Amino acid sequence: MLKEKNKVTCFNRLNLKSLLVLFMVVAIPLSANSAPGHHELVTGYESFLGSSTSTGQTKTFSLTAAVTQLSIGSGKPISVWAYNEQIPGPILRVNKGDRVKVLFQNNLPESSTIHWHGIRVPNNMDGVPNLTQAPVEPGESFTYEFQAVDSGTYWFHPHSRTHEQLERGLYGILIVEDPEHNQVQGQQYDQEWVWVLDDWLLDSDGAIDDSFAIGDLDAGGRLGNLLSINGKELPSYQAKTGERIRLRIINVSNARNYKLDFGPAKTSIFAVDGNISAQAQNVATFDITPGNRIDVDLTIPASLNSANAETLIKVNNLFSHREASGDVPNGVQTLATIKVLGKVNIQKDFPVPSHDKLPDWDNAHNTPIDFSFEFDSRINFNFLWTDNPLTSYVINGKTYGEHEVTTLKKGEFYHLRFTNGTGLYHPIHMHGVFYKVLSRNGVKVNEPYFRDTALLDYNSSIEIGVVPLDVGSWVMHCHMLEHAALGMMTVFDVIE
Ligand code: C2O
Numbered sequence: 342m343l344k345e346k347n348k349v350t351c352f353n354r355l356n357l358k359s360l361l362v363l364f365m366v367v368a369i370p371l372s373a374n375s376a377p378g379h380h381e382l383v384t385g386y387e388s389f390l391g392s393s394t395s396t397g398q399t400k401t402f403s404l405t406a407a408v409t410q411l412s413i414g415s416g417k418p419i420s421v422w423a424y425n426e427q428i429p430g431p432i433l434r435v436n437k438g439d440r441v442k443v444l445f446q447n448n449l450p451e452s453s454t455i456h457w458h459g460i461r462v463p464n465n466m467d468g469v470p471n472l473t474q475a476p477v478e479p480g481e482s483f484t485y486e487f488q489a490v491d492s493g494t495y496w497f498h499p500h501s502r503t504h505e506q507l508e509r510g511l512y513g514i515l516i517v518e519d520p521e522h523n524q525v526q527g528q529q530y531d532q533e534w535v536w537v538l539d540d541w542l543l544d545s546d547g548a549i550d551d552s553f554a555i556g557d558l559d560a561g562g563r564l565g566n567l568l569s570i571n572g573k574e575l576p577s578y579q580a581k582t583g584e585r586i587r588l589r590i591i592n593v594s595n596a597r598n599y600k601l602d603f604g605p606a607k608t609s610i611f612a613v614d615g616n617i618s619a620q621a622q623n624v625a626t627f628d629i630t631p632g633n634r635i636d637v638d639l640t641i642p643a644s645l646n647s648a649n650a651e652t653l654i655k656v657n658n659l660f661s662h663r664e665a666s667g668d669v670p671n672g673v674q675t676l677a678t679i680k681v682l683g684k685v686n687i688q689k690d691f692p693v694p695s696h697d698k699l700p701d702w703d704n705a706h707n708t709p710i711d712f713s714f715e716f717d718s719r720i721n722f723n724f725l726w727t728d729n730p731l732t733s734y735v736i737n738g739k740t741y742g743e744h745e746v747t748t749l750k751k752g753e754f755y756h757l758r759f760t761n762g763t764g765l766y767h768p769i770h771m772h773g774v775f776y777k778v779l780s781r782n783g784v785k786v787n788e789p790y791f792r793d794t795a796l797l798d799y800n801s802s803i804e805i806g807v808v809p810l811d812v813g814s815w816v817m818h819c820h821m822l823e824h825a826a827l828g829m830m831t832v833f834d835v836i837e
């Protein structure tokens with residue numbers, strides 16, 4: 342009682358000066374809360390990435406790109422373009438901290454390069470022709486070399502006439518294991534599956550439809566009429582009840598989005614674009630847009646098979662493309678089946694992997710927008726007498742080549758806004774960085790992970806936060822490869 346009374350008296354005696362001091366003490370943390378300082382955003386991101394100490398090991402691989410005969414789906418062999426005569430190309434598996442050395446030989450009829458999608462590499466290893474390196478001409482070779490600083494599921498593909506080279510079959514997988522992390526959580530999975538999702542547009546002879554000329558490209562992107570996982574149509578996998586499978590999914594399609602449904606199986610996405618997530622989510626809640634990877638903890642429930650008979654799980658794609666036309670599969674598409682027979686001896690019950698250092702970017706959406714990018718289309722009325730296509734796809738009104746370079750400073754936080762002026766999907770991919778989606782259509786979201794590609798839906802906007810850490814010229818583009826081919830790409834210069 343006495344204490345409280347004293348407090349009141351004390352308060353009454355406050356003069357203007359102490360009120361002012363009191364106000365400042367309260368006001369400073371309040372404003373920091375509504376718009377965090379750039380410094381804390383940057384240090385939070387850096388500790389999320391962690392450091393990567395060298396293992397002292399170098400892993401060397403050879404990749405030869407060439408025209409090859411392979412069967413796609415279940416048909417007869419057709420002419421494809423492939424790395425090391427296989428589709429998908431090889432899985433390059435290394436440990437975090439290893440040096441990766443890739444001897445690339447180009448035996449294609451045209452120039453090419455290799456881009457390491459998602460993982461941070463030195464700028465001159467990024468594989469963008471005429472920006473970070475000279476194109477590798479037919480018959481020539483180039484050695485890529487970098488330290489694997491990020492663990493997770495990555496992939497690689499050409500960055501020269503990508504819409505055609507990738508579509509003809511040039512892509513492969515880069516897996517960076519984190520031995521430290523695996524000891525705790527990863528190695529205990531019963532199985533690991535790698536699923537590369539692709540759709541193929543085949544003509545009536547079963548060959549790859551060759552409408553790759555700029556004038557032939559479909560505004561909605563190239564949706565295929567044959568869906569495949571690892572180049573196979575409707576593959577069948579085997580599992581036991583109670584089994585836990587680490588499933589790495591990579592969407593290499595030119596334009597098709599996926600939203601997967603595993604029926605009665607339990608799915609938890611625990612990594613997005615290589616980055617471990619702070620909180621797992623069901624696979625059917627995630628739009629896997631071209632370029633995206635997800636790592637899924639797939640559990641076959643013990644209750645599934647009490648009668649001990651074979652059960653079939655259908656894996657369906659539920660993503661429906663609003664602009665799809667003609668005979669391409671749309672609506673519910675079955676991609677694979679999982680045959681469940683028998684049960685595991687011991688059911689693993691370790692926790693789903695999660696990241697405990699996701700930076701607190703909860704209020705980052707309150708920082709001012711530094712740069713805005715409008716993704717749009719443009720009619721070229723001069724298409725009759727110039728080389729321009731009838732429609733270009735543009736960022737802030739400019740195609741790649743006309744673009745203005747955006748300069749960013751290394752180690753600074755940036756708030757970027759992407760808006761979609763078209764009735765088409767645009768998966769936005771940035772090279773050299775991971776970014777975090779802060780809001781969609783002006784509504785704050787708190788995705789518990791960083792990513793390198795996000796789907797910008799029809800007539801919508803997203804805002805992202807990003808901290809570039811590597812100096813150089815990096816592109817940002819639509820990963821719907823027809824749009825990129827028609828101009829939807831720009832450049833960020835990251836400077837000291
Ligand atoms: Cu997957 Cu610029 O690329």
Ligand code: CU
Pocket residue numbers: 766767768819820821824825829
């Ligand atoms: Cu696009």
